[in-house]
Amino acid sequence: MNIPFFRKKNNGGDGNGIAISMDNITKVYDTGKIKVDALKGIDLSVKNGEFVAIVGPSGSGKSTLMNIIGCLDKSTDGKYELSGELVSGFDKERLADIRNRKIGFVFQNFNLLPQITALDNIEMPMIFGRVPSSERKQKARELLAKMGLSDKEAAKPTELSGGQTQRVAIARALAMDPKVLLADEPTGNLDSTSGSDILSVFSELNDQGSTIIVVTHDMALARRANRIIEIRDGRIVSDQKTN
Amino acid sequence: MTPVIDAVRQLFMDLRTQKLRTFLTTFGIVWGTVSLSLLLAFGDGLYTQMRRSFAGLGDRIVIAWPSRTSLPFEGINKGRRILVTEEDLDLVRKESRLLLSISPEYSSSFKVDIGKKTILVDISGVEPEFGEMRNLVPQKGGRFINHPDMDERRRVVFIGNDLARDMFGEEDPVGKTVKIFSSPFTVVGVLVKKDQDSSYSGRDKDKAFIPASTFTAVTGAKYPDILIYKAKSPDMNQPLTEEIRGILGKKLHFDPTDKEAIQVWDTTEMFVFLDTFMGAFRLFLGIVGLMTLIVGGIGVSNIMNVVVEERTREIGIKMALGATPRYVLFQFLTEAVIITALGGAIGLAISSGICSLFAKAGLEEFVGVPVVTLRIAILTSSLLGFVGIMAGYFPAKDAASKEPAVAMKF
Numbered sequence: 001m002n003i004p005f006f007r008k009k010n011n012g013g014d015g016n017g018i019a020i021s022m023d024n025i026t027k028v029y030d031t032g033k034i035k036v037d038a039l040k041g042i043d044l045s046v047k048n049g050e051f052v053a054i055v056g057p058s059g060s061g062k063s064t065l066m067n068i069i070g071c072l073d074k075s076t077d078g079k080y081e082l083s084g085e086l087v088s089g090f091d092k093e094r095l096a097d098i099r100n101r102k103i104g105f106v107f108q109n110f111n112l113l114p115q116i117t118a119l120d121n122i123e124m125p126m127i128f129g130r131v132p133s134s135e136r137k138q139k140a141r142e143l144l145a146k147m148g149l150s151d152k153e154a155a156k157p158t159e160l161s162g163g164q165t166q167r168v169a170i171a172r173a174l175a176m177d178p179k180v181l182l183a184d185e186p187t188g189n190l191d192s193t194s195g196s197d198i199l200s201v202f203s204e205l206n207d208q209g210s211t212i213i214v215v216t217h218d219m220a221l222a223r224r225a226n227r228i229i230e231i232r233d234g235r236i237v238s239d240q241k242t243n
Numbered sequence: 244m245t246p247v248i249d250a251v252r253q254l255f256m257d258l259r260t261q262k263l264r265t266f267l268t269t270f271g272i273v274w275g276t277v278s279l280s281l282l283l284a285f286g287d288g289l290y291t292q293m294r295r296s297f298a299g300l301g302d303r304i305v306i307a308w309p310s311r312t313s314l315p316f317e318g319i320n321k322g323r324r325i326l327v328t329e330e331d332l333d334l335v336r337k338e339s340r341l342l343l344s345i346s347p348e349y350s351s352s353f354k355v356d357i358g359k360k361t362i363l364v365d366i367s368g369v370e371p372e373f374g375e376m377r378n379l380v381p382q383k384g385g386r387f388i389n390h391p392d393m394d395e396r397r398r399v400v401f402i403g404n405d406l407a408r409d410m411f412g413e414e415d416p417v418g419k420t421v422k423i424f425s426s427p428f429t430v431v432g433v434l435v436k437k438d439q440d441s442s443y444s445g446r447d448k449d450k451a452f453i454p455a456s457t458f459t460a461v462t463g464a465k466y467p468d469i470l471i472y473k474a475k476s477p478d479m480n481q482p483l484t485e486e487i488r489g490i491l492g493k494k495l496h497f498d499p500t501d502k503e504a505i506q507v508w509d510t511t512e513m514f515v516f517l518d519t520f521m522g523a524f525r526l527f528l529g530i531v532g533l534m535t536l537i538v539g540g541i542g543v544s545n546i547m548n549v550v551v552e553e554r555t556r557e558i559g560i561k562m563a564l565g566a567t568p569r570y571v572l573f574q575f576l577t578e579a580v581i582i583t584a585l586g587g588a589i590g591l592a593i594s595s596g597i598c599s600l601f602a603k604a605g606l607e608e609f610v611g612v613p614v615v616t617l618r619i620a621i622l623t624s625s626l627l628g629f630v631g632i633m634a635g636y637f638p639a640k641d642a643a644s645k646e647p648a649v650a651m652k653f
Contacts, residue, residue: 099563111556124561
């Protein structure tokens with residue numbers, strides 16, 4: 001029997017070293033009465049292993065861009081390839097599958113499920129990715145250990161500090177070995193100590209080869225990246241390498 | 244953790260945190276299930292009981308009375324008495340193609356002496372086939388009148404169960420002797436208690452039956468009062484009556500279309516009426532029950548709507564992590580179906596309990612015995628399944644169509 005919500009793990013092509021390739025991406029929110037052009041033609045290319053920060057004031061379109069990069073939303077027009085797969089034409093079912101296999105999300109407000117343990121939270125994407133149970137458990141434990149939280153396996157998110165919660169969320173984001181780690185204001189809800197702690201985790205992951213895209217207006221975080229893209233009014237206004 | 248396990252886990256979480264709400268939801272389904280299955284069970288019980296009572300008179304037989312002609316025929320005026328003899332019955336047996344069996348019934352009241360007691364009893368002289376046609380089943384250790392009884396004009400008698408008690412009290416009547424027309428008759432059998440709600444000459448439980456040959460020999464009667472017959476199949480009773488009227492009309496010179504010469508009561512009509520009436524009645528009961536169940540289903544649907552609303556954020560997070568819309572749909576549908584199944588199981592158990600209590604209440608003669616049969620259980624379960632899926636589908640569809648980016652910020 002073909003159960004549609006379980007698909008075989010298939011990481012598709014690797015896009016020849018290109019993680020993200022966007023060609024004239026636009027997004028129009030049409031409420032019926034008014035049309036809002038949130039994105040007015042974005043061309044963007046991110047290579048594997050890059051650490052990119054997307055910055056810009058609120059209302060600039062950076063959240064919209066992040067939603068489209070993360071396949072949480074579809075562009076109105078334009079071409080978007082995620083590690084070699086042309087995802088701009090995909091329907092909701094296939095987008096869910098792409099999110100599962102290729103994107104690891106880290107959110108400002110953590111978005112862990114409060115009623116289950118840290119370990120169960122990390123297992124969650126692997127459930128949707130149809131990873132066998134024993135393999136899931138082992139992988140989740142490894143990731144917790146990597147985040148230095150081996151002793152918090154059975155803890156519920158409410159029993160963890162902000163920094164610990166975000167580490168669990170990062171572990172969850174890494175569970176399916178995604179092509180891109182996508183973080184939206186990952187330090188926004190943290191005190192400065194926990195915040196710089198999380199920044200170190202991102203730097204470390206990038207050193208180990210992870211492709212990271214961070215949307216932020218925290219310049220301390222943005223400076224950790226090796227490329228800063230600034231968005232204003234739905235357009236990329238600057239794209240600079242940092243040292 | 245497949246969606247089913249996910250749904251079960253969620254359900255238990257709800258049970259813990261939302262005790263009253265979950266209880267009320269489940270109660271709606273329990274109530275609906277009890278109504279539906281109990282109404283169906285009572286409908287079935289009543290039908291079975293009525294059918295059995297109808298069959299007390301006989302299983303789809305025709306009762307015929309030779310009477311008076313109502314049409315002039317071959318120059319003879321109407322109003323002539325028609326008298327049927329044994330020879331005429333033999334002719335019917337020989338010529339009819341549709342007949343299964345036919346028996347004359349001679350009847351009269353006689354004094355019967357049991358020891359020093361004398362009572363007046365309705366006695367019928369009948370043939371062995373009469374017993375089977377009229378559902379006169381002997382109790383263990385006895386028998387009905389048989390062919391040797393007929394051939395040898397034996398003085399044997401088969402008695403009704405109430406009559407047996409009047410005559411002998413608690414003693415076993417079989418083998419005992421009673422005096423009818425001052426001559427001794429041996430009791431060969433007693434009627435098994437049966438339900439009988441219609442009759443043409445008193446209930447069988449109060450009557451006595453002797454061989455027709457003995458009856459005619461003792462009383463000198465030549466013409467049976469009543470003929471009981473039955474076709475090879477129940478739906479052939481109508482043409483069989485026509486056929487018999489034809490055969491006897493030719494022999495006895497009356498118009499075969501004369502309905503009065505031999506009047507008939509075709510009991511199959513009663514069964515057809517019963518089936519039609521009870522069919523409609525049971526359908527009505529079923530619809531009433533189903534309505535109650537649907538109201539329960541609407542309750543589940545409402546609760547699921549609230550649950551989906553409450554879990555919007557969770558749905559968004561799961562979708563962001565790769566849960567497909569179909570997974571979400573399936574998860575919520577499963578939760579609704581589990582609630583429905585749980586309520587349904589409890590409801591069916593309650594219904595069965597009520598039915599078994601009812602069986603002990605001694606109201607069988609009036610309303611029959613309601614039983615939650617396999618048929619009713621399956622019917623109720625499939626309707627439950629339908630209600631559960633319908634109740635869960637729309638909230639689940641709502642959940643599955645959420646935009647993950649929006650839902651997560653909820």
